[in-house]
Amino acid sequence: MNGDNSTDDDNTGETAPARPVLEAPDIARVLTRIAHEIVERAKGADDVVLLGIPTRGTHLARRLGAKLEEITGRPLPVGSLDITMYRDDLRMRPARALARTEIPAEGIDGRLVVLVDDVLFSGRTIRAALDALNDIGRPRAVQLAVLVDRGHRELPIRADYVGKNLPTSLRETVKVRLTEEDGRDGVLLGVRGTTPAGER
Amino acid sequence: MKRHLISAADLTRDDAVLILDTAEELARVADRTIRKLPTLRGRTVVNLFFEDSTRTRISFEAAAKRLSADVINFSAKGSSVSKGESLKDTALTLEAMGADAVVIRHHDSGAPHRLATSGWIGGSVVNAGDGTHEHPTQALLDAFTLRRRLVGGADGGVGRDLAGRRVTIVGDILHSRVARSGVHLLTTLGAEVTLVAPPTLVPIGAGRWPCEVSYDLDAVLPKSDAVMMLRVQRERMQAAFFPTEREYARRYGLDGRRMARMPDHAVVMHPGPMNRGMEITAEVADSDRCTAVEQVANGVSIRMAVLYLLLSGAESAVGTPAPTPTRSEETE
Numbered sequence: 001m002n003g004d005n006s007t008d009d010d011n012t013g014e015t016a017p018a019r020p021v022l023e024a025p026d027i028a029r030v031l032t033r034i035a036h037e038i039v040e041r042a043k044g045a046d047d048v049v050l051l052g053i054p055t056r057g058t059h060l061a062r063r064l065g066a067k068l069e070e071i072t073g074r075p076l077p078v079g080s081l082d083i084t085m086y087r088d089d090l091r092m093r094p095a096r097a098l099a100r101t102e103i104p105a106e107g108i109d110g111r112l113v114v115l116v117d118d119v120l121f122s123g124r125t126i127r128a129a130l131d132a133l134n135d136i137g138r139p140r141a142v143q144l145a146v147l148v149d150r151g152h153r154e155l156p157i158r159a160d161y162v163g164k165n166l167p168t169s170l171r172e173t174v175k176v177r178l179t180e181e182d183g184r185d186g187v188l189l190g191v192r193g194t195t196p197a198g199e200r
Numbered sequence: 201m202k203r204h205l206i207s208a209a210d211l212t213r214d215d216a217v218l219i220l221d222t223a224e225e226l227a228r229v230a231d232r233t234i235r236k237l238p239t240l241r242g243r244t245v246v247n248l249f250f251e252d253s254t255r256t257r258i259s260f261e262a263a264a265k266r267l268s269a270d271v272i273n274f275s276a277k278g279s280s281v282s283k284g285e286s287l288k289d290t291a292l293t294l295e296a297m298g299a300d301a302v303v304i305r306h307h308d309s310g311a312p313h314r315l316a317t318s319g320w321i322g323g324s325v326v327n328a329g330d331g332t333h334e335h336p337t338q339a340l341l342d343a344f345t346l347r348r349r350l351v352g353g354a355d356g357g358v359g360r361d362l363a364g365r366r367v368t369i370v371g372d373i374l375h376s377r378v379a380r381s382g383v384h385l386l387t388t389l390g391a392e393v394t395l396v397a398p399p400t401l402v403p404i405g406a407g408r409w410p411c412e413v414s415y416d417l418d419a420v421l422p423k424s425d426a427v428m429m430l431r432v433q434r435e436r437m438q439a440a441f442f443p444t445e446r447e448y449a450r451r452y453g454l455d456g457r458r459m460a461r462m463p464d465h466a467v468v469m470h471p472g473p474m475n476r477g478m479e480i481t482a483e484v485a486d487s488d489r490c491t492a493v494e495q496v497a498n499g500v501s502i503r504m505a506v507l508y509l510l511l512s513g514a515e516s517a518v519g520t521p522a523p524t525p526t527r528s529e530e531t532e
Contacts, residue, residue, distance in 0.1 A: 082225070085239045085508075095513030097218060098225040135234045 018190035027185050030163035035067035051081040053117045054099030059180040061116040077104030086128035113139040118176040120146040123157035150174050202519040204316040204325040208336040208381035215518040220344050222505035224356045240269035246299040250276040250306045260303045263503035291320035299323045309333035324510045332375050339381035341502040345495050349467050363390030368420050370396045371430030371479050374403045378471045383411050400441040421461045428469040429479045455481040
């Protein structure tokens with residue numbers, strides 16, 4: 001999923017049990033609010049294209065697309081954007097499998113692209129996503145929607161739509177669970193165990 | 201640690217499916233306006249070709265360039281090799297130039313293995329065809345073509361193998377590295393392979409390969425999901441393996457009449473270059489059941505996938521030897 005915080009998904013060596021910070025109804029409410037914010041800021045969301053960043057960003061983008069359709073009464077293009085080939089840490093880990101990039105038939109030229117991801121952390125994933133977009137077309141503007149912003153940015157990047165601001169320490173882990181992928185919805189805050197440095 | 205791709209037999213089922221899935225994703229890059237990914241920027245791929253080959257070399261070259269690698273083409277003709285330089289000295293030269301990967305085509309079986317295990321070079325070695333031994337990327341692109349055509353679906357069969365599909369490989373098995381790699385890879389992917397050839401063109405020991413051997417093309421055709429026609433490699437034949445070309449074409453060539461006996465969904469494959477009128481008639485070669493041109497396009501995607509998986513990470517995701525991490529770990 002999102003590259004900068006892949007350790008967030010790592011259960012190994014965890015000492016304290018993870019604490020839920022968002023439950024399923026909270027996630028639904030948050031997505032509804034973000035959908036309304038998108039319509040408000042884009043003045044009707046006529047030219048909006050939603051692109052989710054795999055894996056969980058893709059599911060969130062689909063859900064957001066459904067909410068937007070309820071609000072505007074029109075279906076809008078939803079796709080996915082895999083950023084693996086654009087990562088800046090490829091050479092630090094074993095080669096990775098690719099995820100699906102699905103650009104809607106309408107394309108992204110001249111449109112308002114809203115990138116959707118689950119957790120915003122260092123910002124490196126989004127940097128890679130912007131590079132990837134650049135090779136695909138020229139959007140009118142690019143915005144960013146995330147379910148959780150956990151801080152600790154390493155690049156000058158911010159989100160336009162944030163589900164929940166979650167101040168964390170670097171020792172903590174943020175795990176997003178979605179029904180499509182994990183069988184249930186929830187955002188869990190845990191504490192990373194004593195994983196030896198450099199192992200992940 | 202895995203670093204090379206020498207033999208299709210070194211690939212596990214999961215390795216092979218990972219390569220095909222990666223190729224399926226990378227094939228989409230060809231549909232974009234900007235057909236380039238930045239992934240191998242600053243890496244050097246050397247195409248070391250001791251034997252003539254246009255399509256394999258340009259395929260590897262296109263693949264490496266689409267991944268932004270720097271490509272150096274080194275062909276034996278007109279180089280220091282024609283002045284008598286040994287493989288070792290050539291390899292040391294390439295190493296000194298900082299090659300991250302060497303794609304090697306050699307007329308001697310085993311040359312890529314020698315290059316990979318000798319310690320002469322530190323980069324990855326990709327076998328692009330050695331003698332009559334193996335040609336793993338050709339087998340991969342054939343498997344990719346088969347999966348798209350036979351397993352198919354909107355996503356090209358991502359995540360799936362070729363379980364239960366019946367593939368018939370016809371022709372000059374003896375001199376064919378495509379057949380050897382094909383048998384290994386296709387059976388690894390769950391396909392049932394049958395070799396059909398005149399007895400003189402079946403290699404010694406083929407009875408121990410994980411496949412059937414038949415001398416009767418007409419009997420096998422009706423139960424084939426795919427028929428792969430091989431070129432008769434005249435340049436490697438120092439003896440008479442069959443009486444006349446005409447007799448060979450009659451018994452083992454694929455014409456329209458024979459093609460009509462294949463099941464409706466079955467495809468005809470050819471690794472190229474084709475000898476029209478010999479192993480395949482123009483009627484078959486030009487029909488929409490023949491995937492020869494598709495195979496060339498798929499070759500670029502497959503070679504991109506192999507170079508990506510070998511070179512992009514701190515260690516290779518596929519290849520010789522050791523097991524791969526599972527998909528779930530890879531995708532987190």
